[in-house]
Amino acid sequence: MRVLGVDPGLTRCGVGVxxxxxxxxxxxxxxxxxxxxxxxxxxHRLLEIxxxxxxxxxxxxxxxxAVERVFAQHNMMTITGTAQAAGLAMMVAARHDIRVALxxxxxxxxxxxxxxxxxxxxxxxxxxxxxxxxxxxxxxxAADAVALxxxxxxxxxxxxxxxxxxxxxxxxxxxx
Amino acid sequence: MRVLGVDPGLTRCGVGVxxxxxxxxxxxxxxxxxxxxxxxxxxHRLLEIxxxxxxxxxxxxxxxxAVERVFAQHNMMTITGTAQAAGLAMMVAARHDIRVALxxxxxxxxxxxxxxxxxxxxxxxxxxxxxxxxxxxxxxxAADAVALxxxxxxxxxxxxxxxxxxxxxxxxxxxx
Numbered sequence: 001m002r003v004l005g006v007d008p009g010l011t012r013c014g015v016g017v018x019x020x021x022x023x024x025x026x027x028x029x030x031x032x033x034x035x036x037x038x039x040x041x042x043x044h045r046l047l048e049i050x051x052x053x054x055x056x057x058x059x060x061x062x063x064x065x066a067v068e069r070v071f072a073q074h075n076m077m078t079i080t081g082t083a084q085a086a087g088l089a090m091m092v093a094a095r096h097d098i099r100v101a102l103x104x105x106x107x108x109x110x111x112x113x114x115x116x117x118x119x120x121x122x123x124x125x126x127x128x129x130x131x132x133x134x135x136x137x138x139x140x141x142a143a144d145a146v147a148l149x150x151x152x153x154x155x156x157x158x159x160x161x162x163x164x165x166x167x168x169x170x171x172x173x174x175x176x
Numbered sequence: 177m178r179v180l181g182v183d184p185g186l187t188r189c190g191v192g193v194x195x196x197x198x199x200x201x202x203x204x205x206x207x208x209x210x211x212x213x214x215x216x217x218x219x220h221r222l223l224e225i226x227x228x229x230x231x232x233x234x235x236x237x238x239x240x241x242a243v244e245r246v247f248a249q250h251n252m253m254t255i256t257g258t259a260q261a262a263g264l265a266m267m268v269a270a271r272h273d274i275r276v277a278l279x280x281x282x283x284x285x286x287x288x289x290x291x292x293x294x295x296x297x298x299x300x301x302x303x304x305x306x307x308x309x310x311x312x313x314x315x316x317x318a319a320d321a322v323a324l325x326x327x328x329x330x331x332x333x334x335x336x337x338x339x340x341x342x343x344x345x346x347x348x349x350x351x352x
Contacts, residue, residue: 084262
């Protein structure tokens with residue numbers, strides 16, 4: 001199963017594709033960031049995000065798309081752009097008839113590190129370890145997108161009992 | 177100049193097209209609502225909104241698209257869907273290389289009725305009067321989309337001095 005993780009954002013939209021198979025550790029297929037310039041008109045930035053995401057989907061043909069669930073903790077200008085980028089990712093998935101799942105940041109951190117309050121460095125380090133990479137993907141948006149894809153693989157598949165146990169423990173003890 | 181107004185929403189996305197020419201009252205070209213069902217998956221609702229908006233743009237070929245600027249006064253679930261629908265409208269405009277303008281609800285009410293605190297019935301009544309219709313378009317989302325298009329025509333064009341004066345007065349006295 002191949003999962004595209006999307007860390008939505010208007011300036012930097014993280015994208016990461018991970019392949020998972022029963023009994024094997026997940027493999028990184030590709031990772032990157034779709035960037036748009038702050039001086040570009042808002043509508044054209046949205047178009048660039050949409051076209052970028054569509055290109056990733058057509059090129060790498062994922063079975064599922066995992067998008068970070070957007071919350072209101074940031075300021076309204078940021079949240080609007082983030083919600084719109086997340087909406088574009090969901091719309092592109094629907095266009096290609098690909099299943100969409102939303103995961104909260106806490107769920108992702110808990111799945112990857114065993115602790116829902118983990119910081120970005122801890123998430124990056126665990127992403128590198130799980131995928132046997134020398135260093136975490138950069139920038140953090142790229143690592144977060146890969147973490148989302150791994151989270152989706154592990155939460156979706158009953159084939160990884162260890163991850164399921166870690167996840168269950170983290171959900172009980174971590175902050176939601 | 178032909179303007180498509182979009183009152184963004186996930187359940188009901190109002191759309192209205194108005195044609196304006198110097199020295200003539202604006203004419204209603206078409207008005208309607210793109211509806212999606214609450215039981216449809218969120219990603220597919222977004223796709224339906226996007227496809228619906230794209231169809232309106234291709235069919236009626238507007239010169240500009242006026243979208244209601246989304247604010248945070250509603251609850252977060254509503255605001256997310258509304259922001260995403262607004263984002264889709266902006267993205268569709270950019271795809272067709274059509275100018276986008278955002279207007280706040282206060283700006284629209286002030287432009288149409290002369291008072292930024294007008295209620296939906298007052299906006300609907302003035303939309304009907306301006307366009308010489310027997311009654312206001314229904315539902316309110318459709319009337320709001322038409323009001324947005326008229327607002328954009330009047331604010332954009334220096335050719336309507338009366339509307340400009342009404343607008344200037346309303347901006348001075350109305351609530352922003």
